[in-house]
Amino acid sequence: xxxxxxxxxxxxxxxxxxxxxxxxxxxxxxxxxxxxxxxxxxxxxxxxxxxxxxxxxxxxxxxxxxxxxxxxxxxxxxxxxxxxxxxxxxxxxxxxxxxxxxxxxxxxxxxxxxxxxxxxxxxxxxxxxxxxxxxxxxxxxxxxxxxxxxxxxxxxxxxxxxxxxxxxxxxxxxxxxxxxxxxxxxxxxxxxxxxxxxxxxxxxxxxxxx
Amino acid sequence: xxxxxxxxxxxxxxxxxxxxxxxxxxxxxxxxxxxxxxxxxxxxxxxxxxxxxxxxxxxxxxxxxxxxxxxxxxxxxxxxxxxxxxxxxxxxxxxxxxxxxxxxxxxxxxxxxxxxxxxxxxxxxxxxxxxxxxxxxxxxxxxxxxxxxxxxxxxxxxxxxxxxxxxxxxxxxxxxxxxxxxxxxxxxxxxxxxxxxxxxxxxxxxxxxx
DNA sequence: AATTCCAATATTGTATACAAAAATCTTGAC
DNA sequence: GTCAAGATTTTTGTATACAATATTGGAATT
Numbered sequence: 467x468x469x470x471x472x473x474x475x476x477x478x479x480x481x482x483x484x485x486x487x488x489x490x491x492x493x494x495x496x497x498x499x500x501x502x503x504x505x506x507x508x509x510x511x512x513x514x515x516x517x518x519x520x521x522x523x524x525x526x527x528x529x530x531x532x533x534x535x536x537x538x539x540x541x542x543x544x545x546x547x548x549x550x551x552x553x554x555x556x557x558x559x560x561x562x563x564x565x566x567x568x569x570x571x572x573x574x575x576x577x578x579x580x581x582x583x584x585x586x587x588x589x590x591x592x593x594x595x596x597x598x599x600x601x602x603x604x605x606x607x608x609x610x611x612x613x614x615x616x617x618x619x620x621x622x623x624x625x626x627x628x629x630x631x632x633x634x635x636x637x638x639x640x641x642x643x644x645x646x647x648x649x650x651x652x653x654x655x656x657x658x659x660x661x662x663x664x665x666x667x668x669x670x671x672x673x674x675x676x
Numbered sequence: 677x678x679x680x681x682x683x684x685x686x687x688x689x690x691x692x693x694x695x696x697x698x699x700x701x702x703x704x705x706x707x708x709x710x711x712x713x714x715x716x717x718x719x720x721x722x723x724x725x726x727x728x729x730x731x732x733x734x735x736x737x738x739x740x741x742x743x744x745x746x747x748x749x750x751x752x753x754x755x756x757x758x759x760x761x762x763x764x765x766x767x768x769x770x771x772x773x774x775x776x777x778x779x780x781x782x783x784x785x786x787x788x789x790x791x792x793x794x795x796x797x798x799x800x801x802x803x804x805x806x807x808x809x810x811x812x813x814x815x816x817x818x819x820x821x822x823x824x825x826x827x828x829x830x831x832x833x834x835x836x837x838x839x840x841x842x843x844x845x846x847x848x849x850x851x852x853x854x855x856x857x858x859x860x861x862x863x864x865x866x867x868x869x870x871x872x873x874x875x876x877x878x879x880x881x882x883x884x885x886x
Numbered sequence: 887a888a889t890t891c892c893a894a895t896a897t898t899g900t901a902t903a904c905a906a907a908a909a910t911c912t913t914g915a916c
Numbered sequence: 917g918t919c920a921a922g923a924t925t926t927t928t929g930t931a932t933a934c935a936a937t938a939t940t941g942g943a944a945t946t
Contacts, residue, residue: 481928491901493703496929500707504714513907513928528804532749539745594738598808691898701931706899723898723937 475520479508505605523661527652529606534650536599537583540590541630541642547591548634556585556634560627567620575620576611582627586646589634613656623649685730689718716815733871737862739816744860746809747793750800751840751852757801758844766795766844770837777830785830786821792837796856799844823866833859 479499481492488495499516502508509519521529544552559582566575583603587596613619626649633641689709691702698705709726712718719729731739754762769792776785793813797806823829836859843851 482926485901492928493900493902497706497710497899500710501714504711515928525804528802531753531802532805532808535745535749539742543741592738592741594735595742598742692896695931702898703930703932707929725898 475518477518478514479516479518481515505601526606526609527657529602530650530652533599533602533606534647534652536595536602537586537650538643538647540587540592540595540599541634541646542639543592543595544586544589545634545637545639545642548589552585552589553631553635556582556589556631559585560624560631563624563627567624570620572615572620575623579623579627586630685728687728688724689726689728691725715811736816736819739812740860740862743809743812743816744857744862746805746812747796747860748853748857750797750802750805750809751844751856752849753801753805754796754799755844755847755849755852758799762795762799763841763845766792766799766841769795770834770841773834773837777834780830782824782830785833786824789824789833789837796840 481495485492485495499508499510503510503516506521507519508516510516559578562578563575563582566572566578580603584596584600587599587603590596590599626645630642630645630649633645691705695702695705709718709720713720713726716731717729718726720726769788772788773785773792776782776788790813794806794810797809797813800806800809824833836855840852840855840859843855
């Protein structure tokens with residue numbers, strides 16, 4: 467089920483008008499609301515309705531803080547548990563990223579970057595952790611997306627991927643964790659990038675998909 | 677909304693008989709199913725129904741692995757961000773725990789232990805992290821509960837709390853993290869405790885509350 | 887006797903109708 | 917003119933009826 471729309475923070479979603487818009491009844495809409503509320507995009511207030519809840523800047527910083535730690539932990543576990551096949555697949559995404567950078571194809575880079583991270587989650591050998599990391603990753607998607615548009619970020623990100631992969635191959639858990647934390651964390655100049663992407667996201671219409 | 681019942685793994689929940697049991701229609705039941713599925717207690721298969729999904733032993737080990745890391749991270753952040761008031765409240769729970777141990781009151785210990793951990797989550801200064809940690813904590817509740825019944829575990833747990841609090845007071849992030857990881861992680865003898873509590877949980881009827 | 891196809895049945899998914907709660911508007915008093 | 921209380925309207929929450937899909941049982945064929 468998919469909900470698409472231009473939504474501003476705090477807006478109430480009217481069940482009736484939305485059901486007309488989507489050509490369905492209120493029942494499946496309410497189920498979709500619950501699903502979206504569970505992933506934090508909506509807030510359901512009893513007898514009041516469903517309200518759009520954009521994370522504010524401080525929420526986002528908090529989420530990135532946790533994301534960095536989750537990925538670092540994935541990396542630390544993966545350093546011990548990664549298989550040859552995982553390494554090979556990770557290597558392929560790095561190659562593909564190089565290609566994307568060479569062609570300045572940020573969409574393609576984005577897709578391969580996503581693959582890289584999901585492979586890493588899986589390589590942790592902890593399915594629950596991989597699920598949690600994947601969920602949070604998905605939730606931060608729209609913000610990270612815009613960050614990659616920042617000039618020079620593609621190259622930097624790529625070289626960080628290389629470093630992560632190298633540390634993984636060496637089986638050095640601490641190196642992997644440090645590299646991943648730095649790769650994901652919002653710090654230094656990246657804070658301004660995040661803030662810019664946040665504002666741009668706030669202004670523009672946006673799409674939520676489930 | 678509350679769901680209580682004796683449920684075995686893999687069982688399909690029949691909407692009609694449950695709606696009769698609770699004296700409501702299928703609509704609110706289905707909403708409850710979604711909520712339970714979101715927190716991982718049920719699995720909803722389209723056109724098939726809602727199935728009880730107990731974590732198996734390996735799921736649980738995975739969850740405890742993540743729990744340990746989340747708490748360690750809470751602790752690391754708290755070492756920097758904890759307030760005097762947080763410290764005072766943490767201290768109070770430790771005193772209360774001492775009292776509970778002295779009276780061999782495992783129920784009371786359990787309650788104060790819970791308070792200790794939630795205070796720690798809050799002390800991280802990261803609300804998102806605190807929520808995530810709290811959710812996972814709640815999900816692991818029934819298993820941890822039985823672990824505390826193991827002879828000598830109360831005293832050990834208490835002394836670990838003391839060490840954690842001391843490291844927090846000293847502001848030593850690494851010490852806090854190490855102590856918490858050890859406190860939460862399933863390792864060594866605790867693995868057997870977990871396995872025993874798991875089996876006992878599997879056998880007995882159990883209650884899920886939301 | 888086993889297997890496959892089709893029909894019957896049961897169960898989930900959706901629409902609509904009704905009930906309850908909240909929000910709004912009107913009317914009256916100060 | 918402003919505020920408050922009550923009535924009206926709007927909107928969420930729930931029940932029920934209907935549609936669509938999956939499962940099960942039986943019959944026919946190989």
